[in-house]
Amino acid sequence: MSKRRLSYCGAWTPAPFGRTNKSMSDIAPLPPIDPERHALFLDFDGTLVAFAPTPDAITLRPGTVDRLKAISDRLGGALGIITGRRIANVDSFLTPLQLPASGLHGLETRLAGAGIEASPPSPQIATARERLGAEIRPGDRLRLEDKGGALVLHFREHPEEADRAKILARKAADGLADLSVVDGHAIAEIRMRGVDKAKALRRLLASPPFAGRLPVYVGDDTTDEDGFRAAAESGGFGVKVGDGETAAAFRLGDVFAVHQWLATIA
Ligand SMILES: [Mg+2]
Incomplete structure (x- = not known):
């Protein structure tokens, strides 16, 4: 197993799917977010909200919308959501906030200040x-x-x-x-095929206010690995939420730890 710099913050939860935890000696703290240089991209389920029995049954932690608004303002608007959900579905949970976003792993895009563009799915x-x-x-x-x-x-x-x-x-x-x-x-x-979170991230990163910034991508699942790699290739870094092998350079223990970290940025 390769040596990686990993950071566990906040509450630790048992390793899902029986995977082995990294040792605590193998960790480093997340680097600070520079509001002038970084762009922040967040996955939704398992990252910003904990899983529920069904996708509609999730609940946001109190203060989430205000915190995201504060972070967006602090980063000059360079906060985006990259999710497998439809963008309109995420909006319904974050109302009245409508962040730049990529939905359905990149099939939908909403650039800053624009409407949702959707590529037609294959027949x-x-x-x-x-x-x-x-x-x-x-x-x-x-x-x-x-x-x-x-x-x-x-x-x-x-x-x-x-x-x-x-x-x-x-x-x-x-x-x-x-x-x-x-x-x-x-x-x-x-x-x-060919629709993935790497392309989703690059699409958002190519447009203002993200363009020219270093992307930080935070996610918890298999599909987020594309996002971690794309973030690193563009000079930023990935943050894996939870346990498991990852291409991300850093790690947060769970959704609670993500919110603790977000609070330090807001
Ligand atoms: Mg997720």
Whole structure:
């Protein structure tokens, strides 16, 4: 295992999925955020909000919206959200705040002061949707979330269905060259190939007020690894939330630790 500088802050939670914790001697504190030089990009689920049994059941920690507003102001507006959710869905939780954002892993983009642009999903999504629809019945222990440009099988409430979810997602995407399957935290997700958080980050970073700043990307899941790499390639760094192997240079223990850290920036 390679040596990495890692920082654990705040409450420590047991390692998910039985992965091994890094030793505390292998850590370094997160570097300070320079409001003049850095841009901050945050994933949503598992980073800014703790997971709930269903995506709609999440609750924001008190003061989150005010804190994000303060950070955005402090960074000259260079705070963005990069998420697998639809942007409008994130807005509904952060109202009245509407941050620059990338949704559906990059299929949707909202630059600062602009509306939401959405790339049309491949027609192959419809094929995958039909295939899943034939397998997932009302009352199924797997829950199918249709995000339009992506299809998600959730098994958080029924972890015993994890293998079935992963197999069904792969069967549904089988032979469809435009689609790929990604396993995340208690989900198997079918999404467009070539749409990822690296491209999402670069897209936002190319526009004001992000342009010319060093990106810091904070996320917790498999799909965030693309964001960590893109941040490092652009001179910034990644911050992994929680346990597990990562390309990120730094780490925060959990959502609570993320909020403690955000408070120091605000
Ligand atoms: Mg996440």
